[in-house]
Amino acid sequence: MLEEEKNTEKTILEAAKRVFLAKGFDGARMQEIADEAKINKSLVHYYFRSKDKLFDAIFEEAFSQFIPKVAETMASDKDIFEKITIFVDTYIEMFINNPHIPTFILHEINRNPDRIVDLLKNSKINPSLFVVSIMQEMQNGAIKPLHPLHLIINMISLCVFPFAAKPIIKGFILNNDEALFNQFIAERKKEVTAFIIRSIKN
Amino acid sequence: MLEEEKNTEKTILEAAKRVFLAKGFDGARMQEIADEAKINKSLVHYYFRSKDKLFDAIFEEAFSQFIPKVAETMASDKDIFEKITIFVDTYIEMFINNPHIPTFILHEINRNPDRIVDLLKNSKINPSLFVVSIMQEMQNGAIKPLHPLHLIINMISLCVFPFAAKPIIKGFILNNDEALFNQFIAERKKEVTAFIIRSIKN
């Protein structure tokens, strides 16, 4: 039997995740989620009452993915260059496996900015760990003087943006060739890490 | 009289731009556009027939803004470092004046990827100008060996992402302080230009 039978709630959540991430809240339809889960539309309401409540469950999970758990790495005794390498690898690998996350989060946080403040208050994310790490390496003379916040935003920008802009990069620059885009992304871990380290290393 | 009376079509277009950019196609309502333009909802249909046609007019203009006219600069005889400075300044300045453009474009190109291929075919945008410029400077020995495409995407990433992620940066890292965010953006032209040039200069 191999446990093919999942419980309905989980099936709905997985279907809803696919639909919401692809279409966004406004573009998603309860009917489409039901079809995707191969169940009746009423069952979706039975389990989650409203579209809003269902969306909340999806958004919180997706948002937590957007901020990978690199906190442990940041608190470790590895040097800043190793930390950056792990940071970039983790981020890009996660987006390869969840390509819709970037546009989804960037769109939805603008639709409802207040929500993220609440979410982040309850999260264990602590960027100051990384800030401290950066400032220590500056005092060591390992890296050039720079604003830690700009460096962090630069790192995230370089990882996230190519996934959010995939249709432009692929459709315009890469002649709509999916294989070429995948190759571009595959190169990117090395490329981004090297780009950053060249810029900050003393 | 100072020409206070604009023609209705233009008024609708300006209202539609505000609503579509803030809410996206799926989130926008024809009623809200009419309210924003302070006219009757039917008039919007009278001038533009359908929501789709109205959206097309807005999207094309917004998309053309997303790709600033830096082509002339790229074809000029300025060196690569001046070109990068102008590129970054132009991009960031444009997003300061049009803060909704990044999320709007990134969301809509994913909703309808085919549209952008058509749009770009009809545009005069030519990234190869910049690629050639980069490769020449590599042969001159002015910059390190690198993949031109990755450099271009890096430059765009660093300019665009902070605007798309404003609610996260402001709400999470900057304690929801708008002034702090504006200061962060103001620093960014110098910061990004320096970050890039440090990384590629020989």
Place this chain on the structure above:
DNA sequence: GTCTATATTGTGATAGAC
């Protein structure tokens, strides 16, 4: 828990008077 049927509201779009 799962289904069918239906209520209710929202929304794009049109008809027709002025």
Place this chain on the structure above:
DNA sequence: GTCTATCACAATATAGAC
């Protein structure tokens, strides 16, 4: 060109049988 009234349909949500 601009308005009021209204249509037609889509979408969220609920009622109630099984």
